[in-house]
Amino acid sequence: MTLTAIGFDADDTLWHNERFFQLTQARFAELLSAHVEADHLAERLEAAERRNIARYGFGVKGFVLSMIETAIEVSEARVPASVIAELIAAGHEMLEHPIELLPHARETVEALRGRFRLVLITKGDLLDQERKLAQSGLGEAFDAVEIVSDKRPETYAAIFARHAEGAARAMMVGNSLRSDVVPMIRAGGWGVHVPHALTWALEHDTAPHDHPRFAELPDLGDLPALITRLSTSS
Template identity: 75%
Template structure:
């Protein structure tokens, strides 16, 4: 294939993110332990997240609002104001967590940056994603940054046409099959899956293993070799 542009997801592809959601959800379970069993609470929270994506989008703020909504629902409106306050504080802490790069993230981007257009394509809250990118120290390596409301084939077509030569000559690298890989392949490009130990339940999908535009790597350290083989 002719490859001109490589897109990278951010959260749990370049730096840790989902583990902060898991830690906060454990705190949420403890706060609501008197109102609902753990498994039931987790199901209700996930349902609220799924229901609210269209209203709040992806990211910490929507997650925090979904926790508050779930707390009100499972307690039938009796949740103390002190618990709501603690949920809000947990959300603020998530928005301030330090950035920790995943193994080989910088090295992989540096190895490819001189030969291809490098684009960050991430979804989530604008201010939070901008903060994380600034703290990561990777910002200067990207030719462009796109913070999008969702990741669908038409979004990838637009992004790779705007910052490259179209999705047919593009590659998207990320930890989510549902958001990073499958829609990029559907757009006509190459999708590279780099699994993370923690993946949000709403991001699960079956890998398109039979598709010649699909690849899976153990970590980003293997990406430059893959690109070299394809080129």
């Protein structure tokens, strides 16, 4: 293996993100408790998010709009304006939450800096992702930053053709099998799964354990050693 570039996902790979969505969703259930049970509300919200990804993309804004849509639906348009206002305020709070890096994120990125071309590849709202990267203090460690609408095999093929020597000589590291791992492997590269305790349902997929370019690590701190083992074994 001649690895020249490493891509990193951002949310729930380098810093916490999903827990803010889950806290807001718990508050959403409280606000709508007079209209629907929490489990059914979660199902309706997930269905709305699936429908709306093509309209709004990924991120806080689409999440808030999906909550408002769901609130109107389950209440048969009787939801008070005060509840809608609280949902909007919750979205504002999510867009302002401070960044907390995950364990070993900084040390791992710094250890690989200069040895490989490092590319941050994240999806979601442009302004929010830029804010989080700036607050993380990791921005200068990356040779390139790509904020994309979705992550597909062709996305990775194009990114690593621009910033490196193609996907075949690159690795993508992230917590999402659906977005970070499976499409990167299909593009011809390495996919490294670093599971997070909280992962959005729409990011689940089957782990390709039998694929020679798949690896799974308990945390980011094991990534440099994995790269060394792969390089030595090749």
